[in-house]
Amino acid sequence: GESVGLHLPTLSVQEGDNSIINCAYSNSASDYFIWYKQESGKGPQFIIDIRSNMDKRQGQRVTVLLNKTVKHLSLQIAATQPGDSAVYFCAETRGGRRALTFGSGTRLQVQP
Amino acid sequence: GAGVSQTPSNKVTEKGKYVELRCDPISGHTALYWYRQSLGQGPEFLIYFQGTGAADDSGLPNDRFFAVRPEGSVSTLKIQRTERGDSAVYLCASPGLREPYEQYFGPGTRLTVT
Numbered sequence: 133g134e135s136v137g138l139h140l141p142t143l144s145v146q147e148g149d150n151s152i153i154n155c156a157y158s159n160s161a162s163d164y165f166i167w168y169k170q171e172s173g174k175g176p177q178f179i180i181d182i183r184s185n186m187d188k189r190q191g192q193r194v195t196v197l198l199n200k201t202v203k204h205l206s207l208q209i210a211a212t213q214p215g216d217s218a219v220y221f222c223a224e225t226r227g228g229r230r231a232l233t234f235g236s237g238t239r240l241q242v243q244p
Numbered sequence: 245g246a247g248v249s250q251t252p253s254n255k256v257t258e259k260g261k262y263v264e265l266r267c268d269p270i271s272g273h274t275a276l277y278w279y280r281q282s283l284g285q286g287p288e289f290l291i292y293f294q295g296t297g298a299a300d301d302s303g304l305p306n307d308r309f310f311a312v313r314p315e316g317s318v319s320t321l322k323i324q325r326t327e328r329g330d331s332a333v334y335l336c337a338s339p340g341l342r343e344p345y346e347q348y349f350g351p352g353t354r355l356t357v358t
Contacts, residue, residue: 164345175248175335175349176287221286225345230275231300232347234286 144241151209153238155222160203162224166191166232167196167207171218179207179220209240246270248338248350256356258325265321265353268337276319277337277347278311279303287349293319322356326357 147153157165165182168176182189182196182205189196195208205222219239224234250267259262263327273354274295279287289303293313304310306325323330333352340346 137298154303164343166346168349173351175351178340178346178348181343181346223286229300230277230292230345231289232279232345233304234288236284236286 141237142176142239142241144243145212146243147214149212149214151200151207151212151242153207153220155205155207157203157205157222157224159224159226160200161226162203163226165175165198165205165235166197166223167194167205168221168234169216169218170221170225170237175223199215209235212240212242214242214244231232247349248336249339250334250336250350250353252353253351253352254356256358259326259328260270261357263355265325265334265355267319267321267350268318269319269336269350270338271317272339272349274316276313277339278321278351279335279337281333281335281352283332286324289327290321290334293322306322311312324356325354331355331357 152213166181167179170176180191180194180196182198187198193210196205219233219237221237222232225232251266276293278290281287283315291311292300295316296313310322310326333354334347335352337347
């Protein structure tokens with residue numbers, strides 16, 4: 133069925149290193165993607181988004197890459213900090229539908 | 245308001261009881277979304293409002309779930325005859341200004357059905 137999934141449930145990195153969180157999606161009609169960060173006890177926090185007519189978008193310390201050929205999305209975090217420790221979700225939608233479909237999340241642990 | 249707020253932050257109820265969960269969205273936005281997040285999972289879409297009407301309620305799991313937004317601002321999610329499987333965090337979201345599909349979430353209401 134249609135799904136958005138993640139390759140790794142937990143990612144552990146050293147403070148200062150770059151982090152890469154991956155996400156695979158199955159529906160080739162997906163045309164809008166968002167990355168969210170969720171800290172314990174809080175709602176998901178918007179990080180960055182990308183439309184399917186782009187393959188890269190940069191924000192502050194974050195970059196999202198989209199490979200439509202293999203239906204793969206990644207979030208790169210530069211110079212990872214302890215405050216980046218959280219669960220990261222990718223989400224997608226398509227065809228003007230407002231409902232987002234989320235993956236199950238990757239936990240990022242930043243080691244001091 | 246500055247962000248999405250939800251009340252209560254925690255709700256414990258007994259199986260079979262009725263509950264109401266409230267969302268105060270970012271003021272001025274016509275759209276509002278409800279999601280449900282089970283432990284260890286990503287949020288799952290429940291319903292989307294455009295103004296006072298439900299534009300998409302395809303995510304509501306069954307007829308025990310109902311949501312209203314009578315004046316196009318505050319929304320209430322209502323669950324009848326609660327079951328233990330309804331235990332989850334219920335999230336409300338408002339749209340962004342830049343992109344119609346970006347959504348900004350509130351802190352959620354943690355519902356526990358005992």
